Ligand SMILES: [Zn+2]
């Protein structure tokens with residue numbers, strides 16, 4: 001399983017990275033986890049869009065989903081397009097949400113180009129991968145993900161505050177891709193069910209017993225060195241901060 005960080009900027013795109021988007025390739029399948037603001041441009045550095053097999057959306061905040069509209073345009077107007085509908089796994093009400101964002105009525109919305117499949121708690125097969133999802137702690141319906149392929153495990157937090165569901169999803173993962181949007185001192189009074197600090201991410205990684213922690217979703221106004229310091233203090237294994245274009249072979 002190969003993970004490519006397409007976009008890792010938190011909440012908004014940054015100068016060096018789009019918002020949330022991760023390309024995962026396993027066997028003969030290529031999927032993206034999230035397709036946030038600005039991601040479709042950088043995604044084309046790594047894959048011909050016609051070779052993308054599915055989109056998995058953690059939630060419907062624009063920094064995680066809005067470039068699905070750009071993908072819709074590419075799939076509709078690129079004369080080289082393929083016609084088979086692409087599966088989009090997403091939170092409940094997602095098809096209507098995206099249709100309205102595009103300025104369409106919910107029906108037919110973006111059907112035809114996409115086949116929408118709402119998440120349900122539990123496990124499903126996506127190509128050769130086993131994908132388990134669970135609700136995490138964020139103000140809108142948000143799904144953390146566990147992707148397994150040939151004994152390797154990738155865990156992705158989506159956006160979340162600290163929660164047991166994330167620890168369970170990430171149990172024993174080879175790589176944990178955890179958000180780290182907040183800073184310990186600055187965001188001390190922020191709501192608990194919103195985002196994690198580097199320390200929260202490190203503590204979750206330690207509780208889950210993951211092999212490696214990659215911090216992501218740092219907003220452009222954060223200093224990555226702070227998240228790295230705080231996560232490293234809480235987790236004994238290797239920790240790094242995601243950058244756009246980085247690849248990890250699991
Ligand atoms: Zn976000």
Ligand SMILES: [Zn+2]
Pocket residue numbers: 059061138159
């Ligand atoms: Zn969010």
